[in-house]
Amino acid sequence: MPLHDLTYQRFEGERSSRLARSVAMARSSGSLLLKRRSFLLLLAVSWIPAIVRGAQIFVARKFPDAFPFLTIDALLWQDFVSQQVVFLPVLLIALYAGASAISADLSSGAFVVYLSKPISRSDYVIGKAIPVMTALLAVTLAPALTLLLAHVFLAEDFVLFKAAPLLPLSVVSYSVWTCLYFTLVVLAVSSLSRSPRVAGAGFGALALAGPIFLEALSRLRIVDPPAFLSMIDATVDSGHVFFGNTSTGSAPFASLAAMALGMGISLAILRWRLRSAEVSS
């Protein structure tokens, strides 16, 4: 019978912070995403609207007489972020980066290993959310701020900032709100299936069903369709709140509330799936 070494053996690793644990997880997921050429291509394509906008701002600033129709005001930035949602880059990036984020771990069983490591379920969700959120901000906030910076360099006056002094804050808050919404929804959908394909299809259907439904209501002229019934329309409509144009839009505060509700439901789904639902294969 072997003699056991009964002396206390100290754990040599450090008790890392929640941020450190989540960042370690996010780094792994992020580096895997960045190794995929198709994802990099999608990111690059998502910047085309920003390049077009930049060219328009440049021409409008340098040759104001040639392009009198382009008004450079706060609405231009609101429209830009909204466009990124309407013209699908946000949807596609969320789909690409987020649909498989949790479902792939559930199907491969990697989730079991993560839960046997010293991370909480919250650390896991934050670790999965960071790369999706970062990717979404890379196609909304990053180009919007780049356009703002380009305008600062090209403009010979501060008319824009005198008219809208909170413009940078509006751009940041609207982008972050939008990205957070899409991140939480796609992760919640991802947690509902063990198949990344099913999760992707589910998220796509959820996002695209809204506009189709609103269009159908509009054509039937049954009611004036409220934007908050659609993920995409609610996001666009909520932009009016962040840019202070609450008199326009369908019902921007209702859209904002609907998005907040959507985020709450998504968090509840994530909690249910990852905490209460245990690992019972």
Added chain:
Amino acid sequence: MNPPVVELCAVSRWYGNVLGLSRVDLTFESGVTALLGPNGAGKSTLLKLVTGLLRPSSGTVSVFGAAPFANPDVHRKLGLVPEEEEFQARVNASDWLEYLMRLHGFDENAARERARKALHDVGLESASKRRVTSFSRGMKQRLRIAQAMAHDPEILVLDEPLTGLDPVGRHEVIDWIRDWGARGKSVLVSSHILHEVELMTREVVLMTAGKVMASGNIHEIRRLIDAHPHHILISTPEPRRLAGRLLDQVGLHSISFSEELQQVKLETREPDRFYELLANYVLEEEGTIHEVSSPDDNLEAVFHYLVE
């Protein structure tokens, strides 16, 4: 007094209407303990409860005095080799281990070093840059073991660790498990392959249908089975003489001998008294014994008796 490393008090676990584990009371200390039982016995459920992957439906589970479910402080001291696939897709072995060590709180250099050493220890160093999806079943099993051992846990939990391994790999894993136990760590290992478990440990928990049938040292468990006599086989050049000497002993259930095979077979309900008698036969009556073996002093027989 320190609490046991692992303690289960009246633990039950249901999966809907199915009872996975039924009022289990167990404690585990340092050293290797094997959970034995057929498929569906509740071994994996018990291991998932100990590793905090499941919550008990009733009763309490404690590891180092704390409830393990969703408890990172407990998971820091745990290493788990699950039964199923558990790799992130498109990742190579080295990156996977390094990433898991980062989750354990090791800095980048320490994580890399531990990943490298763990891969070396399980013989996967040359495949460290290969994607895990291209690994054979045996290589994946080695990688599972590497990720569980790399952070030097206090408790190592292995669910069917020998599955998919070739004979050489099996012997290596058995040696690692024994070595781990000899270092004062707690090792819980589940298996339904009895003879392999015998090579790892003599401390066993026998389970069936979600219940613990017996636990403890395999010899002690055997002693509890009074209803079944012990089978003993003796090789001797004088089987007739030995059989005659043993014939009138108390506790003897049956005896037979073969001059041709030079052996005596017997069944006794009092094995301790029998072994004493045999010693006297050799020492005082100058009898010759070549070999004494107990064919049913192994897990197969014990398990068979208990399930009967």
